[in-house]
Amino acid sequence: AQKITQTQPGMFVQEKEAVTLDCTYDTSDPSYGLFWYKQPSSGEMIFLIYQGSYDQQNATEGRYSLNFQKARKSANLVISASQLGDSAMYFCAMREPLQGKLIFGQGTELSVKP
Amino acid sequence: EPEVTQTPSHQVTQMGQEVILRCVPISNHLYFYWYRQILGQKVEFLVSFYNNEISEKSEIFDDQFSVERPDGSNFTLKIRSTKLEDSAMYFCASRIGGYSNQPQHFGDGTRLSIL
Numbered sequence: 001a002q003k004i005t006q007t008q009p010g011m012f013v014q015e016k017e018a019v020t021l022d023c024t025y026d027t028s029d030p031s032y033g034l035f036w037y038k039q040p041s042s043g044e045m046i047f048l049i050y051q052g053s054y055d056q057q058n059a060t061e062g063r064y065s066l067n068f069q070k071a072r073k074s075a076n077l078v079i080s081a082s083q084l085g086d087s088a089m090y091f092c093a094m095r096e097p098l099q100g101k102l103i104f105g106q107g108t109e110l111s112v113k114p
Numbered sequence: 115e116p117e118v119t120q121t122p123s124h125q126v127t128q129m130g131q132e133v134i135l136r137c138v139p140i141s142n143h144l145y146f147y148w149y150r151q152i153l154g155q156k157v158e159f160l161v162s163f164y165n166n167e168i169s170e171k172s173e174i175f176d177d178q179f180s181v182e183r184p185d186g187s188n189f190t191l192k193i194r195s196t197k198l199e200d201s202a203m204y205f206c207a208s209r210i211g212g213y214s215n216q217p218q219h220f221g222d223g224t225r226l227s228i229l
Contacts (some may be wrong), residue, residue: 004207033215035217037220042222043222043223043225044223045157045220046218046220047219048216052215063140093157097128100209101147101159102147102159103159105156105181107156
């Protein structure tokens with residue numbers, strides 16, 4: 001069965017610094033997709049970045065980048081130049097290949113300090 | 115930018131009552147999903163819907179739950195006889211068709227409170 005693990009319940013980072021949020025996954029399927037979503041305190045789920053299992057390069061999207069290490073089954077999110085508005089819950093998710101449902105990790109609550 | 119719309123944003127219902135949560139997915143999307151997030155916990159998959167039928171459902175999605183796409187735009191989740199443990203945030207999501215790297219786009223959620 002597929003599984004996503006986020007081992008950091010909470011993280012603090014100073015404004016303007018970079019932060020890495022950890023995500024490891026487990027799957028026996030060679031084809032999969034990994035997603036990161038941001039959930040502010042208002043509750044909505046905002047898509048941030050995607051990494052496909054066959055992608056040769058690490059995904060980047062503005063200040064977000066994904067440190068994808070396939071052999072280690074990790075897909076860590078790196079946020080550069082943190083801003084106060086980055087304070088939120090961050091979820092890593094894996095897309096199941098057949099029906100496309102997302103399996104989510106427990107989330108990491110990021111707090112950005114001024 | 116097109117978005118997934120959910121109504122109502124907050125629903126308060128007496129235990130045992132029926133509730134219908136509504137969603138308008140992005141217009142050219144073909145796959146639709148409902149997820150649930152109990153307060154402080156992770157997001158859990160409930161059901162996926164494609165080509166006017168359920169394509170997969172989780173063990174949470176028992177006989178009390180049903181989904182419908184009554185017309186070309188709405189996608190509804192019905193809970194027939196609500197229980198206290200149904201209190202949660204319910205998210206609708208949609209994605210464009212095909213096996214692709216396109217993400218699921220989520221609505222802002224409906225917070226369901228069962229009294």
